[in-house]
Amino acid sequence: MTNMFEAADSVSPISGPPRALEYANDRIFRGIAWTSAFLVIALTGFILWEVGRQAAPAIQAYGLGFITGTEWNVNQGEFGVLPEIWGTLYSSLLALALGGLFGIAIAIFLTQDFIHHRLAMIFRTVIEMLAAIPSVVFGLWGIYILIPLLKPGAEWLHDQLGWFPLFSTDLAGPGMAPAALVLAIMILPTVAAITVDAFHRIPYKIKEAAYGMGTTRWEAILKVMVPTASSGILAALVLGFGRALGETMALAMLIGNANQISLSLFSPANTLASLLASTFPEAGHLEVQALMYAALVLLAITFLVNVMGQMVQQYTIRKFEGKR
Amino acid sequence: MNAAAETMFVAAPYQAAGKVVIECNVAKIFYGDFLAVRDSQVPIEKRKITGFIGPSGCGKSTVLRSLNRMNDLISIFRFEGNVMYHGQDVYAKKVDPVLVRRYIGMVFQQPNPFSMSVYDNVAFGLRLNRYKGDMDERVEKALKRAALWKEVKDKLKNSGLSLSGGQQQRLCIARAIATEPDVLLMDEPCSALDPIATRQVEELMLELKERYTLALVTHNMQQATRVADTTAFFSVDISKGGRTGYLVEMGPTEQIFQNPRETLTKEYISGEFS
Amino acid sequence: MNTVDLTVDEAERPLPQLARQGLEVRALKSGILTGLTWLTAALAAIPLISVIYMLLMQGGARLFGTGVVEVLTGLPPAGFEQGGGIGPAIVGTLAMVGIASLISIPLGILAAIYNGVLEPRSWTANTSRFLAKVLTGVPSIMAGVFVYAVLVAHWGYSAWAGGLALAVLMLRTVVLAAEEAMAQVPQRMKDAAYGMGCTRTQVIWKVVLPTGLPGILTGVLLAVAGAAGESAPLLFTALFSNYYISQLSEPTASLSILIYNFSGMPFPNQIELAWTASLVLVLMVLGFNILARLIGQPKV
Numbered sequence: 001m002t003n004m005f006e007a008a009d010s011v012s013p014i015s016g017p018p019r020a021l022e023y024a025n026d027r028i029f030r031g032i033a034w035t036s037a038f039l040v041i042a043l044t045g046f047i048l049w050e051v052g053r054q055a056a057p058a059i060q061a062y063g064l065g066f067i068t069g070t071e072w073n074v075n076q077g078e079f080g081v082l083p084e085i086w087g088t089l090y091s092s093l094l095a096l097a098l099g100g101l102f103g104i105a106i107a108i109f110l111t112q113d114f115i116h117h118r119l120a121m122i123f124r125t126v127i128e129m130l131a132a133i134p135s136v137v138f139g140l141w142g143i144y145i146l147i148p149l150l151k152p153g154a155e156w157l158h159d160q161l162g163w164f165p166l167f168s169t170d171l172a173g174p175g176m177a178p179a180a181l182v183l184a185i186m187i188l189p190t191v192a193a194i195t196v197d198a199f200h201r202i203p204y205k206i207k208e209a210a211y212g213m214g215t216t217r218w219e220a221i222l223k224v225m226v227p228t229a230s231s232g233i234l235a236a237l238v239l240g241f242g243r244a245l246g247e248t249m250a251l252a253m254l255i256g257n258a259n260q261i262s263l264s265l266f267s268p269a270n271t272l273a274s275l276l277a278s279t280f281p282e283a284g285h286l287e288v289q290a291l292m293y294a295a296l297v298l299l300a301i302t303f304l305v306n307v308m309g310q311m312v313q314q315y316t317i318r319k320f321e322g323k324r
Numbered sequence: 325m326n327a328a329a330e331t332m333f334v335a336a337p338y339q340a341a342g343k344v345v346i347e348c349n350v351a352k353i354f355y356g357d358f359l360a361v362r363d364s365q366v367p368i369e370k371r372k373i374t375g376f377i378g379p380s381g382c383g384k385s386t387v388l389r390s391l392n393r394m395n396d397l398i399s400i401f402r403f404e405g406n407v408m409y410h411g412q413d414v415y416a417k418k419v420d421p422v423l424v425r426r427y428i429g430m431v432f433q434q435p436n437p438f439s440m441s442v443y444d445n446v447a448f449g450l451r452l453n454r455y456k457g458d459m460d461e462r463v464e465k466a467l468k469r470a471a472l473w474k475e476v477k478d479k480l481k482n483s484g485l486s487l488s489g490g491q492q493q494r495l496c497i498a499r500a501i502a503t504e505p506d507v508l509l510m511d512e513p514c515s516a517l518d519p520i521a522t523r524q525v526e527e528l529m530l531e532l533k534e535r536y537t538l539a540l541v542t543h544n545m546q547q548a549t550r551v552a553d554t555t556a557f558f559s560v561d562i563s564k565g566g567r568t569g570y571l572v573e574m575g576p577t578e579q580i581f582q583n584p585r586e587t588l589t590k591e592y593i594s595g596e597f598s
Numbered sequence: 599m600n601t602v603d604l605t606v607d608e609a610e611r612p613l614p615q616l617a618r619q620g621l622e623v624r625a626l627k628s629g630i631l632t633g634l635t636w637l638t639a640a641l642a643a644i645p646l647i648s649v650i651y652m653l654l655m656q657g658g659a660r661l662f663g664t665g666v667v668e669v670l671t672g673l674p675p676a677g678f679e680q681g682g683g684i685g686p687a688i689v690g691t692l693a694m695v696g697i698a699s700l701i702s703i704p705l706g707i708l709a710a711i712y713n714g715v716l717e718p719r720s721w722t723a724n725t726s727r728f729l730a731k732v733l734t735g736v737p738s739i740m741a742g743v744f745v746y747a748v749l750v751a752h753w754g755y756s757a758w759a760g761g762l763a764l765a766v767l768m769l770r771t772v773v774l775a776a777e778e779a780m781a782q783v784p785q786r787m788k789d790a791a792y793g794m795g796c797t798r799t800q801v802i803w804k805v806v807l808p809t810g811l812p813g814i815l816t817g818v819l820l821a822v823a824g825a826a827g828e829s830a831p832l833l834f835t836a837l838f839s840n841y842y843i844s845q846l847s848e849p850t851a852s853l854s855i856l857i858y859n860f861s862g863m864p865f866p867n868q869i870e871l872a873w874t875a876s877l878v879l880v881l882m883v884l885g886f887n888i889l890a891r892l893i894g895q896p897k898v
Contacts, residue, residue: 015795018795018797018800022797022799022800023797025797025799026797026798026799026800029799029802030712030716030798030799032708033708033709033711033712033716034712034716034717034722035708036704036705036706036708036709036711036712037708037709037712037713037722037723037726038722038726039705039709040709040726040729040730040769040770040773041722041725041726041729043766043769044729044732044733046744046748047740047744047766050744050747050748051740051743051744051747053747054747054751101638102638102641102642105634105635105638105639106638106639106642108635109635109636109638109639114632114635114636123639125891126646128887129884129887130646132823132827132883132884132887133649133827133880133883134826134827134828134829134854134876134879134880134883135827135829135830136827136829136854136857136858136861136876136879137649137653137857137876137879137880138649139857139858139861140857140861140872140873140876141645141648141649141652143861143862144652144869145648145652185645188642203436205432205434205436206436206438206439207397208394208397208432208436209432209436209437209438209496209499210438211394211397211425212392212394212425212429212430212432212500213425213426213429213448213449213452213499213500213503214422214423214424214425214426214427214429214449214452215422215452216422216624216625216628217628217632218627218628218631218632219452223448223451223452224438227438227439227440228438228439239735242735245737246736246737246738246739246740247737248737248738248739248829248830249829249830249854249858252858253858253861253862273737273739273830276739276742276743277739277830277833280742280743280746280833280834281833281834281837288746288751291743292743292747295739295740295743298737298739298740299736299737299740302735302736302737303732303735306732306735318483409614409616410614412616412617414616416616416617418617418618419616419617419618420616420617420618423614423615423616423618424616427614427616506614
């Protein structure tokens with residue numbers, strides 16, 4: 001580009017075009033930025049491809065029988081993850097029920113004028129700090145505090161109500177109940193924080209409208225605030241559930257890694273993530289292939305949950321917020 | 325009374341001709357330490373529209389919201405005086421503010437439908453009061469009275485938020501009148517609406533006063549002349565460093581606008597300040 | 599409760615009664631629900647208090663005692679051995695978080711610049727933003743599985759592998775947080791710079807990055823805190839070691855794996871060290887967290 005600015009006398013002598021170097025810098029920098037953004041895409045693709053490639057022999061060898069099989073026996077080359085799928089879903093659902101309930105209750109407690117808003121801010125920070133505690137620490141706490149604490153109660157429940165499927169075994173140490181409880185504690189901050197945000201997003205005028213209709217505080221909360229925040233609350237629950245499904249260390253430490261399917265809250269069980277954690281470090285060639293397959297199953301479950309969550313959320317947004 | 329208080333202006337009490345539903349006697353309204361409104365007596369007459377006008381910050385909205393204890397939502401709010409509603413003081417200790425709001429409904433500045441369907445919005449108050457009769461009929465009646473039925477009768481299942489601003493405000497009015505409240509408070513209901521929607525809501529107000537008692541806060545003097553039967557003019561006193569609102573004059577709308585007793589009123593309605 | 603009787607015409611309605619009427623069902627329900635809410639809040643606080651108490655009591659015993667130097671620098675004890683420390687694990691964790699940061703922070707911020715400022719609507723930006731969100735939902739152990747497949751299967755366990763696994767986890771957080779922070783930079787500021795004749799790169803370096811810096815740093819520090827606390831992805835990438843690392847291509851200790859390993863041991867000394875390591879790890883993570891919050895605080 002020949003310089004049109006130099007030709008014009010009226011242009012201020014200070015203004016001038018960027019130097020060639022600056023143009024080059026611009027090009028190069030944009031190139032680098034594009035490459036970085038593309039690397040994120042490439043990385044995701046690479047992860048899927050690589051795990052899939054390594055799992056391919058196992059997928060060919062065991063097919064769908066892998067998902068319905070209940071044995072994990074390296075010596076006989078038998079691999080099945082049904083107990084782990086069951087354990088993953090069971091522990092996560094228990095945790096979701098408990099952590100979800102508590103998380104939502106706490107969000108209501110923090111946003112609906114039960115305590116002074118400064119105090120609520122402090123509480124909120126405390127909850128966020130709770131989210132920052134690493135999962136191994138919760139695992140350690142579970143082993144040395146929670147399990148001894150649960151044992152007498154579990155024993156009593158088993159003795160008195162042993163006929164009831166949930167209490168059909170005794171708590172010998174690690175098991176479903178401590179694992180699900182710790183899982184619930186771990187997802188509680190996630191659920192609470194996102195639900196708090198959802199309540200904060202409700203405009204003040206909606207609260208005014210509710211009170212203006214003559215609602216009591218709880219009528220306003222249950223009939224107006226919760227439905228209005230429902231899509232955000234659902235998002236919180238889906239995220240919490242997703243975290244529970246993928247949580248590894250605390251479960252590997254607390255669930256007992258037993259390859260069995262049981263409704264009992266006190267029997268040991270296993271989850272997909274905890275199977276990976278406990279088996280991978282010492283796995284042989286064949287077992288690694290099976291574990292890669294198991295990892296793909298875990299990935300598929302979390303993916304399905306997220307997609308379903310998205311769909312339910314879209315539905316509630318349409319139902320309650322009227323956006324199309 | 326001390327000397328300072330004697331020098332403060334207090335409006336002459338307005339003698340209402342008809343039956344008075346709410347006798348509002350504000351002595352002082354505080355937000356924390358801040359004195360927001362003082363010495364204002366506003367009687368609200370049955371089946372009339374009482375307009376509240378005045379410059380911004382004069383406390384007209386605060387007084388209106390005191391009538392059904394909406395200000396209780398603000399923790400630092402404090403009310404001195406009384407609001408006699410059918411002979412009962414709304415601010416008496418044993419009174420449940422929730423019940424007050426069921427008899428004295430409210431329409432707000434911003435349209436604020438709930439994020440539910442049009443039908444559920446109108447039915448909200450009926451369900452709240454455990455209404456046992458024909459819900460559909462009540463909803464239809466309320467929507468018709470709010471002059472909205474024709475526009476929404478085919479989309480009762482749609483979200484209330486999918487309506488236009490003017491429709492939303494009429495939906496809020498329908499929601500408020502579905503339970504047949506005694507009094508309807510309207511806090512600048514047209515301030516967020518365009519002129520056509522404003523016109524519709526004003527016509528609606530004139531129809532509603534056949535059945536209900538209305539109190540209307542408005543920033544717009546023309547609106548007061550168009551719909552209000554009685555008008556209360558508030559002003560704000562900044563001479564002593566504070567920003568305390570008080571009632572300047574109250575009377576039939578025609579008298580206030582054509583023959584005001586106070587010079588302050590005259591200056592305000594002639595547009596010398598706002 | 600006295601409901602408004604809608605069937606009677608307005609004129610004949612009885613005068614409204616505003617007073618509370620002793621024990622109403624409505625008031626009772628409200629009371630019970632309010633009580634339950636307070637109870638849940640109190641119940642939820644118990645585990646937190648218990649965890650903090652145990653960390654301070656069990657873990658603090660050594661960390662705040664006379665043996666603090668031995669604990670922080672000593673080698674992990676074997677079997678019935680007494681004393682010992684968590685030195686290699688501290689160094690290992692820092693080293694691997696360092697590797698992960700060096701990879702993921704520049705990459706993540708650059709990708710965020712592309713996604714958020716350069717071409718926010720392009721296919722690359724939309725896809726990489728979407729995938730970063732998808733990665734957020736992926737269990738952290740998958741990063742370990744991936745790095746195992748790519749690196750460990752060929753070259754064995756190493757600090758590189760552990761760091762890379764953490765980098766995968768950090769990347770998604772950095773990309774999303776940095777883009778969010780840069781989106782907070784007001785368009786009018788960017789317009790002003792473009793209006794002065796800046797190239798896009800100049801706009802980014804002179805306006806977007808300096809203005810968005812606190813937000814970006816907050817995101818980065820939160821990612822670092824998260825990585826420091828991770829354990830699942832290290833389990834079979836870095837493995838563990840009882841000694842200080844001498845090179846990055848050998849198995850490396852980390853605090854979280856030390857806690858995991860020691861938690862299952864039958865020796866009180868090891869279990870106490872696991873608590874000490876937990877306290878150190880929590881302090882480290884919380885430190886980054888608090889720093890992130892302080893930096894991210896809006897300046898008045």
